[in-house]
Amino acid sequence: MDAPHPSSHPKSQKKSRKNQNPEVNFQVALNSLSRTRDLPGAIALYEEAVGSQGVRFNQHHINALLYICSNSVADPSLKESALDYGFRVYEHMESCKVAPNEATVTAVARLAAARGDGDYAFRLVREMGERGIAPRLRTYDPALYCFCRMLEADKAYEVEEHMRRVGLSLEEPELSALLRVSAETGREERVYEYMHKLRDCVGHVSEETAKLIESWFCEEKAVDVGDENYDLSHLKDVVLRNGGGFHGLGWIGKGKWEVRRGNVNANGVCSCCGEQLACVDINDMETENFASSIAALALERETKENFSEFQDWLEKHADYEAIVDGANVGLYQQNFADGGFSVPQLDAVVKELYGRSKGKWPLVVLHNKRLKGLMQSSPHKQLLQEWVDKGVLYTTPSGSNDDWYWLYAAVRLRCLLLTNDEMRDHIFELLGSKFFSKWKERHQVRYTFVKGGPVLIMPLSFSPVIQESEKGSWHVPVKDDSNEEIVRTWVCITRPSICKSSNRVLASKKSPEGSNNFHNDHKLLNSCKPETTTKDSDTLGSIGCSQDCGNNTNTMTRKRKERSSSPSPVASSS
Numbered sequence: 001m002d003a004p005h006p007s008s009h010p011k012s013q014k015k016s017r018k019n020q021n022p023e024v025n026f027q028v029a030l031n032s033l034s035r036t037r038d039l040p041g042a043i044a045l046y047e048e049a050v051g052s053q054g055v056r057f058n059q060h061h062i063n064a065l066l067y068i069c070s071n072s073v074a075d076p077s078l079k080e081s082a083l084d085y086g087f088r089v090y091e092h093m094e095s096c097k098v099a100p101n102e103a104t105v106t107a108v109a110r111l112a113a114a115r116g117d118g119d120y121a122f123r124l125v126r127e128m129g130e131r132g133i134a135p136r137l138r139t140y141d142p143a144l145y146c147f148c149r150m151l152e153a154d155k156a157y158e159v160e161e162h163m164r165r166v167g168l169s170l171e172e173p174e175l176s177a178l179l180r181v182s183a184e185t186g187r188e189e190r191v192y193e194y195m196h197k198l199r200d201c202v203g204h205v206s207e208e209t210a211k212l213i214e215s216w217f218c219e220e221k222a223v224d225v226g227d228e229n230y231d232l233s234h235l236k237d238v239v240l241r242n243g244g245g246f247h248g249l250g251w252i253g254k255g256k257w258e259v260r261r262g263n264v265n266a267n268g269v270c271s272c273c274g275e276q277l278a279c280v281d282i283n284d285m286e287t288e289n290f291a292s293s294i295a296a297l298a299l300e301r302e303t304k305e306n307f308s309e310f311q312d313w314l315e316k317h318a319d320y321e322a323i324v325d326g327a328n329v330g331l332y333q334q335n336f337a338d339g340g341f342s343v344p345q346l347d348a349v350v351k352e353l354y355g356r357s358k359g360k361w362p363l364v365v366l367h368n369k370r371l372k373g374l375m376q377s378s379p380h381k382q383l384l385q386e387w388v389d390k391g392v393l394y395t396t397p398s399g400s401n402d403d404w405y406w407l408y409a410a411v412r413l414r415c416l417l418l419t420n421d422e423m424r425d426h427i428f429e430l431l432g433s434k435f436f437s438k439w440k441e442r443h444q445v446r447y448t449f450v451k452g453g454p455v456l457i458m459p460l461s462f463s464p465v466i467q468e469s470e471k472g473s474w475h476v477p478v479k480d481d482s483n484e485e486i487v488r489t490w491v492c493i494t495r496p497s498i499c500k501s502s503n504r505v506l507a508s509k510k511s512p513e514g515s516n517n518f519h520n521d522h523k524l525l526n527s528c529k530p531e532t533t534t535k536d537s538d539t540l541g542s543i544g545c546s547q548d549c550g551n552n553t554n555t556m557t558r559k560r561k562e563r564s565s566s567p568s569p570v571a572s573s574s
């Protein structure tokens, strides 16, 4: 809670206290008790203040008192007096006509929930909304958790609905509580719904949530959920249409679930069931919107004509597979004081990308000031001129921020973006973090140099998020301290009764490299049909990626379908 904790030095307190009014003295004493969460001390102070009648209570006083009370309810020896005094203080507040704020309501709602009175806690939040005070997630939590704990599922759903209406997004603790109450009261459809809400909002789940999910699937009730009449090929189509990773059509099949824990290897294959996990990408519509919003922001901030010109140029040269943040590579591990820019380093990266995409040049975006400088002094003038001639290089005009250019190009062309820039600057903050981080996860290529040679670190070939497959199985990644995806623990939940039959059906429909590749392919090709792919390099679309376990670096393994009408790159420079 946001109780005030102003720092106060005992000596200066003593010195100034004589001149202070009773309200200030009361506040100072209260702050000190609030820091130590001293309930008996606070009660004595409050009694004294009420008795002396010299203190006119204000919102700060009340909130500090309520803070101490609501923090004491967890201690059994203090609970009763905390509740007793907490509600007395709140009544006192109302009688003094002191207006509550969000912190007040949160504290009182916590007291109500501790008393097992979720209805009261919920009413408080609704009333504050009517008074025009904006509730927060924490304001609803006491009512929500109280209903969940008391197994009053419908009331808990009502709280969730109210939260949604005021525009609050639930997080893992809230969704977990709702999943639990749904599981414990046997609401199978709700369990399904919260599995999806978790999938949508949480990457890795906590150990606690993982155990909760496991226990649901091990329950007797879970054996019966689902429909035996399912159309596997339809399910597969829906999964693809959704961008991979889920169908959302309900529990599939019947019978016992098999719940195991394992890992997912670098190629995205589950060690328990052998299923290939998907790359969950942002879909076409989202990508379009994302590109438009970058363009809109860039046009606001950059010289309009320059950026529009770039947009037009890009429409005519839309055949790139990778965009390179030229400055980021050229300045990597260089001595900034000397203004060092390594053309050979950039050259090595360009060649690496060219080789991996079987003869497609990447697009390097570089500021024209930089190019001018290099053209005057660098021994690599000829190489630079070649890049310009081949359309490998786009130079951004004077006064521009090249960040907008390379980011827009990568999003617009659904390309890989090679940069070590974490993209956390203020300009990227404008783009919204959740969506942007999902995009980066799928499109950003990081790099390093080992003995002068570039080592590209490709995006993961699968998404470490909760996944539901067309076979109705679930894979749930569990949070841990490691950032290494291949050592992460996953909960693998399958239904043996449908896995056998589904393998037969899906084999007849399967694209050669599994469903997840569709997204890599279709991103770059816009409208690639997965069924048309046959085998390997000559026909399969796009730069895709997979990890090479041997040296623990990722390598591009898939190539792009050659376009019959691809325009040849031409020079560009402003």
Ligand SMILES: [Zn+2]
Residues within 6 Å of the ligand: 270, 271, 272, 273, 274, 275, 475, 492, 493, 494
């Ligand atoms: Zn599995």
